[in-house]
Amino acid sequence: MLSPESQRLEAFVSGIFVPPLSPASQTTLNTQYARLLEWRERVREESSSSCEPTQARADLLADNAFVTSKAIELCGKTAWLYRCQHGGMQVEVHVECRRPPEGFLAILRHLLCIMLMFGHTDRVHIDYVPSDAKKCLPAPGEPIGPTHINSGSTLAQGHGVIQCWRAEEHQKVFQHELVHCLCFDIKRYPHKLLGQFYKGFYIDDTGCTDKFLACKTAVLPNEAYTECVADILNTMFVAAVLGSLNCLELLDVERRWAVFQAAKVLHHYGFPSLKAFLRSSPDKGTRLVQTSSVFSYLILRAALLFHLDDFLEFKKSYSDSFVTFSKPSTRTKAVRAFTEMGVRLLGSRQLCDAVQEAMKAVPGEKFANRTLRMSALEPF
Numbered sequence: 001m002l003s004p005e006s007q008r009l010e011a012f013v014s015g016i017f018v019p020p021l022s023p024a025s026q027t028t029l030n031t032q033y034a035r036l037l038e039w040r041e042r043v044r045e046e047s048s049s050s051c052e053p054t055q056a057r058a059d060l061l062a063d064n065a066f067v068t069s070k071a072i073e074l075c076g077k078t079a080w081l082y083r084c085q086h087g088g089m090q091v092e093v094h095v096e097c098r099r100p101p102e103g104f105l106a107i108l109r110h111l112l113c114i115m116l117m118f119g120h121t122d123r124v125h126i127d128y129v130p131s132d133a134k135k136c137l138p139a140p141g142e143p144i145g146p147t148h149i150n151s152g153s154t155l156a157q158g159h160g161v162i163q164c165w166r167a168e169e170h171q172k173v174f175q176h177e178l179v180h181c182l183c184f185d186i187k188r189y190p191h192k193l194l195g196q197f198y199k200g201f202y203i204d205d206t207g208c209t210d211k212f213l214a215c216k217t218a219v220l221p222n223e224a225y226t227e228c229v230a231d232i233l234n235t236m237f238v239a240a241v242l243g244s245l246n247c248l249e250l251l252d253v254e255r256r257w258a259v260f261q262a263a264k265v266l267h268h269y270g271f272p273s274l275k276a277f278l279r280s281s282p283d284k285g286t287r288l289v290q291t292s293s294v295f296s297y298l299i300l301r302a303a304l305l306f307h308l309d310d311f312l313e314f315k316k317s318y319s320d321s322f323v324t325f326s327k328p329s330t331r332t333k334a335v336r337a338f339t340e341m342g343v344r345l346l347g348s349r350q351l352c353d354a355v356q357e358a359m360k361a362v363p364g365e366k367f368a369n370r371t372l373r374m375s376a377l378e379p380f
Helices: 004-012 023-046 104-118 170-181 191-200 221-242 247-268 294-306 308-318 328-346 349-361
Strands: 048-055 078-086 089-096 123-128 152-156 161-164
Touching (some): 023 078, 023 221, 023 247, 023 308, 078 104, 123 170, 152 170, 170 221, 191 328, 221 294, 247 294, 294 308, 294 328
Parallel strands (some): 123 161
Antiparallel strands (some): 048 078, 152 161
């Protein structure tokens, strides 16, 4: 059964429209889910894991630029070291808290399965401080920044070091950072292509040069790609833990939630619709001002999940792996195609209509109206 919070979010967005997936997309997703279930059985039978007390380090996240004192609310002085390993690969997590989270080994085994399925490294270390800090909208008129939305970071791509500092949706955050950590994402994004997003949408460009360098409000399409992949992987994790044979139904919940979150962000910044956010619409002087990558995390991601058929077709064209952005030989073309796809999908009439309808449910003081969590689903 989904967590009580996830059940409420699922019900809240049940009326939001998302287009049905094509038979080809369903086959692709079901094939990957079947592979994951096979690996889960092998890891469950053969992996060894341990839970060992170890000395707590209060400065675990002290050097992380994203983290503020608000986000670091340590749960206690006790720490555990978890290890899951299989076939020469290992996931190790140092957890600072009074009591380990429910079902914690399940998510570690899932991360191990992703590593075994797709490779790239043999060891991942996670420093995890499960604080009670929630992702929540700031006051009206205040830009959305790291304290409102960021939960984790990858310290060195390809070297297997991840940090996470919120208990909220930590399972999805682990998977998001794993995509970065294993270098499945877009490593470099040409500034010229980034400019297409500033030219296409009313995003504040304060501090940008004529080549869109060093912008104060950086657009990071890489984060939208990573979020989309992590959402799919997390849906498979939730389905596997719950014993659900149909992960596609759960994925539709995440797709609806993504549309609602995009509507919420646009509403927060004063846009009455997604269409009004497009630079093809009259300029009312409204801008999306961000000190974190909220455009990429929530708005561009919504376009990719809403038009998931297009995203999966893009993957087939440029990558030979379900999670890797592209083959090295197609990287330049893939980044250009991804940019053009993102701009096109965000301006689609179908998505504009869905966001417009979702905006009707945005005003309010319920948890669903205020939260900035990116995923709706958790199994515990």
